[in-house]
Amino acid sequence: MKELNFDAVVIGGGAAGMAAAIELDTAGFSCAIVEREEGLGGILGQCIHNGFGLIEFNEELTGPEFAERMEERLTGSKIASFTGTTVMEMDARAEIKTLYCYTAKYGVLRLNARAIVLAMGCRERNRGNIRIPGDRPAGVYTAGLAQRLVNIEGLVPGKNAVIIGSGDIGLIMARRMSWVGCKVHAVVEILPYPSGLTRNIVQCLHDFGIPLYLSHLTTRIIGKDRVEGVEVTPIENGAMMHEKAFVIPCDTVLLSVGLVPENELSKTAGVELNPMTNGPVVDSMLMTNVPGVFACGNVLHVHDLVDYVAEEARRAGQNVARWLKGDKPSREARLKAGSNVRYLAPSRVDLDRDNKLYLRTLIVKNGAMLEVKVNNRVVKTQKKSHIQPSEMITVELGPKDLESAAGSPDPVVEVSIN
Amino acid sequence: MKTGSGRYDVCIVGAGVCGANIARRLSAYDLDVVLVDKESDVSFGVSKANSGIVHGGFHHNKKHLKARLELQGAMMFDRLKQELDFPFRRCGIVVAAMHEDEMRAIEQLYMQGVDNGVIGIEMCSRERMLELEPKINPDTLGGLWVPGGGIVEPYRFVFSLVESAKKNGVEILTDFELCAALRAGDEWTLRAKDGRTVKARYAVNAAGLFADEVSAIFGAEEFTIKPRKGEYYLLDRMTKARPDRVVFPVPTNISKGMLVIPTVEGTVLIGPTAEALDDKTDLATTREQLEKILSSARTMIPSISEYDVITSFAGLRPTLDEDFYIAMSQKAPDLVQVAGIQSPGLTASPAIGEYVKDLLKKAGLRLREKVDYDPFVGKRPHVKDLSPYEVDELAAADPAYANMVCRCEKVSEAEIVAAVRAGHTTLDGVKYFTRAQMGRCQGGFCTYKIIKIIMRETGLSWQDISKNGGESRMLKDAL
Numbered sequence A: 001m002k003e004l005n006f007d008a009v010v011i012g013g014g015a016a017g018m019a020a021a022i023e024l025d026t027a028g029f030s031c032a033i034v035e036r037e038e039g040l041g042g043i044l045g046q047c048i049h050n051g052f053g054l055i056e057f058n059e060e061l062t063g064p065e066f067a068e069r070m071e072e073r074l075t076g077s078k079i080a081s082f083t084g085t086t087v088m089e090m091d092a093r094a095e096i097k098t099l100y101c102y103t104a105k106y107g108v109l110r111l112n113a114r115a116i117v118l119a120m121g122c123r124e125r126n127r128g129n130i131r132i133p134g135d136r137p138a139g140v141y142t143a144g145l146a147q148r149l150v151n152i153e154g155l156v157p158g159k160n161a162v163i164i165g166s167g168d169i170g171l172i173m174a175r176r177m178s179w180v181g182c183k184v185h186a187v188v189e190i191l192p193y194p195s196g197l198t199r200n201i202v203q204c205l206h207d208f209g210i211p212l213y214l215s216h217l218t219t220r221i222i223g224k225d226r227v228e229g230v231e232v233t234p235i236e237n238g239a240m241m242h243e244k245a246f247v248i249p250c251d252t253v254l255l256s257v258g259l260v261p262e263n264e265l266s267k268t269a270g271v272e273l274n275p276m277t278n279g280p281v282v283d284s285m286l287m288t289n290v291p292g293v294f295a296c297g298n299v300l301h302v303h304d305l306v307d308y309v310a311e312e313a314r315r316a317g318q319n320v321a322r323w324l325k326g327d328k329p330s331r332e333a334r335l336k337a338g339s340n341v342r343y344l345a346p347s348r349v350d351l352d353r354d355n356k357l358y359l360r361t362l363i364v365k366n367g368a369m370l371e372v373k374v375n376n377r378v379v380k381t382q383k384k385s386h387i388q389p390s391e392m393i394t395v396e397l398g399p400k401d402l403e404s405a406a407g408s409p410d411p412v413v414e415v416s417i418n
Numbered sequence B: 001m002k003t004g005s006g007r008y009d010v011c012i013v014g015a016g017v018c019g020a021n022i023a024r025r026l027s028a029y030d031l032d033v034v035l036v037d038k039e040s041d042v043s044f045g046v047s048k049a050n051s052g053i054v055h056g057g058f059h060h061n062k063k064h065l066k067a068r069l070e071l072q073g074a075m076m077f078d079r080l081k082q083e084l085d086f087p088f089r090r091c092g093i094v095v096a097a098m099h100e101d102e103m104r105a106i107e108q109l110y111m112q113g114v115d116n117g118v119i120g121i122e123m124c125s126r127e128r129m130l131e132l133e134p135k136i137n138p139d140t141l142g143g144l145w146v147p148g149g150g151i152v153e154p155y156r157f158v159f160s161l162v163e164s165a166k167k168n169g170v171e172i173l174t175d176f177e178l179c180a181a182l183r184a185g186d187e188w189t190l191r192a193k194d195g196r197t198v199k200a201r202y203a204v205n206a207a208g209l210f211a212d213e214v215s216a217i218f219g220a221e222e223f224t225i226k227p228r229k230g231e232y233y234l235l236d237r238m239t240k241a242r243p244d245r246v247v248f249p250v251p252t253n254i255s256k257g258m259l260v261i262p263t264v265e266g267t268v269l270i271g272p273t274a275e276a277l278d279d280k281t282d283l284a285t286t287r288e289q290l291e292k293i294l295s296s297a298r299t300m301i302p303s304i305s306e307y308d309v310i311t312s313f314a315g316l317r318p319t320l321d322e323d324f325y326i327a328m329s330q331k332a333p334d335l336v337q338v339a340g341i342q343s344p345g346l347t348a349s350p351a352i353g354e355y356v357k358d359l360l361k362k363a364g365l366r367l368r369e370k371v372d373y374d375p376f377v378g379k380r381p382h383v384k385d386l387s388p389y390e391v392d393e394l395a396a397a398d399p400a401y402a403n404m405v406c407r408c409e410k411v412s413e414a415e416i417v418a419a420v421r422a423g424h425t426t427l428d429g430v431k432y433f434t435r436a437q438m439g440r441c442q443g444g445f446c447t448y449k450i451i452k453i454i455m456r457e458t459g460l461s462w463q464d465i466s467k468n469g470g471e472s473r474m475l476k477d478a479l
């Protein structure tokens, strides 16, 4: 069995993995990226639409262009990348951690490292997860799989589609399918508001005349061999209106019903997860409960913009470098999700450094107020003109904001939205 | 094998678990046997969607043929597993009583089990039940323990049987939907919908849900198979609610109730419901029934969570009378009827193979043992079950063993290729053979890879790629 040693190994070669590895390399540590697919870039490779890089590169790029820019940064570095290589087992109990990676090139590759960065991204929720009853014909796809088929394999899954869920991937696919000659009959959303970005509603649905059914539940998939239609039931005042249910004929159903961080590997290594995000619980350095194992990008929590992924992963990379040098935060405070906040990542802040927090709200509101309290005293407020669950919110907290936490034995920083 | 005239000794209609067992049993003799099925792969009928339990022999009274065949069949699995290498384990069965009157039913089941000669059957106190199955509801009053009960992957069982039968000379014809049967002299001419014909001296009707229609095609007995639907939920292998044993409720008159089943492959199955239908193709799941499953399963294992659900599906029990109908037809010559094979048909199926062989012998079929009969099929490596060191060794010979296609169920490219080369050229065929697409992402990541491998290995174009044959095409256009 081929065996190699590194200071750090990054699992996953998407935007997060690449950004973290670049920082480690810059700091002078030996580092490897392990990526299951044949190329780097992760999910970016199939997102051929615009809308990437506005923050990171100050221009509007497609997914593959964004990935290319990142890869350019990799060339010239000493980073070893193993593509077509899947991490199958991780033993992170000892100081030197071991990964068993399967690849047609070497058979099994054993990588040893002092630090591991989890950057495995996420997977799509599927029909079973949201329990849509009915027949089980061909023609039911997750939107991301359909995107892969169309954009990379050049194969079109259907000619008449209904899209379930109004997340960004679903909206982008509504437009993409229209462009390849598929009639998109509807986007069906259970919530009273769309989950995707407003710009996508306009550019992907309105511009193509695709109806959006809000407050509608998909109650049945119909079709023996291939999909023949979906039954949709309106929801009024929280109740299903069975008598108003109707069938939309179609040959294809695309599901865009959310993403789940891929943490099965993390779990087997003893990494503790946050049930709100399905991602690891991490401290102010983005380190999990397993010393030396860090997490960033979609495996930590689902991001809507790749720019935030890259930013978070860069910090993770810098923190791993700090940790490898023996630097640790001397004083941390616990973060608490207050009213109307679904989750916060990370779970701790460093009292002596600048911290960046990502959070998601539970509500839709214009003119909301974000409030940060240290031990129940307000230290910071931020006005938000519009908030909704699908758009991530960022907050920066520096040593000044956190000053008052310094004295107490178990300081708590609470973020709430009203 | 087949003689020049294109005539077989036996044609078996239906490649479910019954047809496959009969074919494999007959393959031990010097006979020309053909196994035909209307679907594009074997085991696509009732045998693919059921509870996968090798029953314990206590549910039915010995006066029934099905009880006797169940007892006999259950005993045959250990040897079959050795020969055929399919997933099977005797994990044991517990039946949990939740009310006082159910304890009386437990006593009756126990007496019936003892009378049937079930080995190791035991009446249990609450404490004993919790010791046997710690995940069970602590409110249980007691129950029954049947250590010999087991779990099997039904489709893998059928695939192995068919592989073994093939190896010993049986011919398999798929997409062969029998629509006419003519008798001339001592020979049946059997015609498929697409015009293909086979000639055979004897025929076996093992057509599952459609055994009534096939019987009519032969001009044999008139009867009606009524489908009874059973819906299931499948839970992720990471669930905390996985029991060590199969957990049964106390049965009712019409069914064995909804169970919690730790599948051999590590996931958990809950169900089935029982609902009488008219449509033999209605495999739809319904919200109402699925809700029933969750609440019923939770009364036995309270930690079951809807968040662990990865998919749902349904199967149809081919019900006829209370008992199996396995006999020589009294109306059509040289035809064996194997009908009404509902539960415990899977358990009984090896014994059904034996029983049908004996019927054919009595009807004049000459059975001469084949000198070169080989009951073993080669073991196929599964990366999922191997250590990294073992995979490294395999990959030295075939690197495709280290190229992972399905990450949830840990299936390598080499395993997918083996499935396709063994004739499983639809997505469902590959799924049942390898488990790829069966895990938590349900094919979200690997479907396109499998499509590409099927196209590469078979030369099929994108138009021909289907979920399970027929019109179940996966793709509509190429750019």
Ligand SMILES: Cc1cc2nc3c(=O)[nH]c(=O)nc-3n(C[C@H](O)[C@H](O)[C@H](O)COP(=O)(O)OP(=O)(O)OC[C@H]3O[C@@H](n4cnc5c(N)ncnc54)[C@H](O)[C@@H]3O)c2cc1C
Pocket: A011, A012, A013, A014, A015, A016, A017, A034, A035, A036, A037, A041, A042, A043, A044, A047, A050, A051, A052, A053, A085, A086, A087, A088, A119, A120, A121, A122, A144, A147, A168, A169, A172, A262, A265, A296, A297, A298, A299, A303, A304, A305, A306, A307, A309
């Ligand atoms: C369809 C879609 C549309 C989007 N549209 C936009 C947009 O318009 N604008 C925008 O800014 N953002 C968009 N995003 C968000 C953004 O692109 C992603 O959040 C970001 O690319 C995620 O990066 P990541 O590195 O965390 O994850 P990924 O890109 O998913 O990378 C994870 C990588 O890890 C690999 N991996 C996983 N497990 C293993 C293992 N065990 N061994 C080896 N490798 C492994 C995977 O193969 C994958 O390549 C979109 C996302 C999606 C899914």
Ligand SMILES: Cc1cc2nc3c(=O)[nH]c(=O)nc-3n(C[C@H](O)[C@H](O)[C@H](O)COP(=O)(O)OP(=O)(O)OC[C@H]3O[C@@H](n4cnc5c(N)ncnc54)[C@H](O)[C@@H]3O)c2cc1C
Pocket: B013, B014, B015, B016, B017, B018, B019, B036, B037, B038, B039, B042, B043, B044, B045, B046, B047, B048, B049, B050, B051, B052, B053, B054, B055, B176, B177, B178, B179, B206, B207, B208, B209, B210, B211, B214, B229, B230, B231, B272, B315, B316, B317, B318, B341, B342, B343, B344, B345, B346, B347, B348
């Ligand atoms: C919900 C449920 C749960 C069950 N649980 C268990 C259990 O836990 N344990 C157990 O022992 N048993 C169980 N059973 C019973 C068991 O699954 C069946 O008894 C068994 O699978 C029947 O096998 P078969 O070969 O008779 O039928 P099938 O598997 O249906 O095979 C018949 C085949 O005939 C083919 N066919 C039909 N018509 C034609 C035609 N005209 N031409 C050519 N081919 C044709 C079909 O395509 C099919 O493949 C369960 C059944 C159900 C439905």
